[in-house]
Amino acid sequence: MSKNKVKVAVTMITYNHERFINDAIKGVLLQKTNFDYKLFITDDNSPDRTAEICKEYALKHPDKIEFESFSKNIGGARNWHYTLSKCKNSKADFVAICDGDDYWTDPHKLQMQVDFLEKNLEFNMVHTDFDIFYNKNMKLVPKRNLFYKIPISYNQTYDELLLKNNIATLSVLFRNDFENFLDYSILPDLSNYKLGDYPLWLIISRNKNVGYINKSTATYRVLESSASNHGQDIEKKYEFDFSEIKMKFDLIDKLGCKKETKESIEIDFYKLNLNYGFLKKDLTLSKEYYLKLKEIGKSNFDDKLKVIGSKSAINWHIIKNYLRIKNKLKRMVNKTQG
Numbered sequence: 001m002s003k004n005k006v007k008v009a010v011t012m013i014t015y016n017h018e019r020f021i022n023d024a025i026k027g028v029l030l031q032k033t034n035f036d037y038k039l040f041i042t043d044d045n046s047p048d049r050t051a052e053i054c055k056e057y058a059l060k061h062p063d064k065i066e067f068e069s070f071s072k073n074i075g076g077a078r079n080w081h082y083t084l085s086k087c088k089n090s091k092a093d094f095v096a097i098c099d100g101d102d103y104w105t106d107p108h109k110l111q112m113q114v115d116f117l118e119k120n121l122e123f124n125m126v127h128t129d130f131d132i133f134y135n136k137n138m139k140l141v142p143k144r145n146l147f148y149k150i151p152i153s154y155n156q157t158y159d160e161l162l163l164k165n166n167i168a169t170l171s172v173l174f175r176n177d178f179e180n181f182l183d184y185s186i187l188p189d190l191s192n193y194k195l196g197d198y199p200l201w202l203i204i205s206r207n208k209n210v211g212y213i214n215k216s217t218a219t220y221r222v223l224e225s226s227a228s229n230h231g232q233d234i235e236k237k238y239e240f241d242f243s244e245i246k247m248k249f250d251l252i253d254k255l256g257c258k259k260e261t262k263e264s265i266e267i268d269f270y271k272l273n274l275n276y277g278f279l280k281k282d283l284t285l286s287k288e289y290y291l292k293l294k295e296i297g298k299s300n301f302d303d304k305l306k307v308i309g310s311k312s313a314i315n316w317h318i319i320k321n322y323l324r325i326k327n328k329l330k331r332m333v334n335k336t337q338g
Helices: 021-029 050-060 076-089 109-119 158-163 197-205 234-255 259-279 283-295 301-309 313-337
Strands: 006-014 036-043 065-069 094-097 123-134 139-141 173-175 209-222
Touching: 006 021, 006 076, 006 109, 021 036, 021 050, 036 050, 036 076, 050 065, 076 094, 094 109, 109 123, 109 173, 109 209, 123 197, 158 197, 158 234, 158 259, 197 209, 197 234, 234 259, 259 283, 259 301, 283 301, 301 313
Parallel strands: 006 036, 006 094, 036 065, 123 209
Antiparallel strands: 094 173, 123 139, 123 173
């Protein structure tokens, strides 16, 4: 690498990723570009050999890798924002992200995304499709958005992203030359939320849109310990979903949104609490939010069933099985039609 200005700063946080960090770093180093880029790795005091492996790479590639290991664990959220701040202060034109348990697979990822943003000044960020690797059963799902038939706009707005986030952190590239990036006056403490990347996408998209390239460039590794992988833990899933909606309302208070967008998010909030009340067999909670939905004309038959199911253990089991079978059949029909 020459001593020219770094065009892309890549952030990589890692903790206990001894088994995966080689793939993550190699995915960055394999990038073929006509510009300079630099990888900023911060290890959160891993008890395994993660830091040792990272240090070896940094010593071999001092022009491409800057490595730092904390003397004590500071937590994933603080680590992530610390490393993002380093990328911002690097004065690079763009920032990309790849956590230590994920990896890039397309050697032209950065070049393709930089070309896109340099040619399309009306966009602040661009992301791509990606593969999913389920570490537990060693299953690979190629081109996740295409495989699951997830509709994604090639020109996403702030309001569209408020309604649904289908952006994979490891697939993004965004501009580092606008004041909104890491503007803590908007959300002063992002560690209050269970997810850190989603609010960042919303802040980035408030002035310019987000582009999408329909090509898989990376692999997202699903681990049993992943923050959004809650399995059958009702409490953790509710806390995660509740945190997401709270973040949306906090951002709306700061940045605003269309009236219909806010109304849709309010409905999501009512549905979330109704469902949580049903799963916890809490009749008071499920009935409260069913009535809120009914009042605004947004309740349906399944919502009413969840209230009935909250009344007794027998009702709960019958209705839970009915809803499970109904959803399974719906997925099968959608898959057949697709």
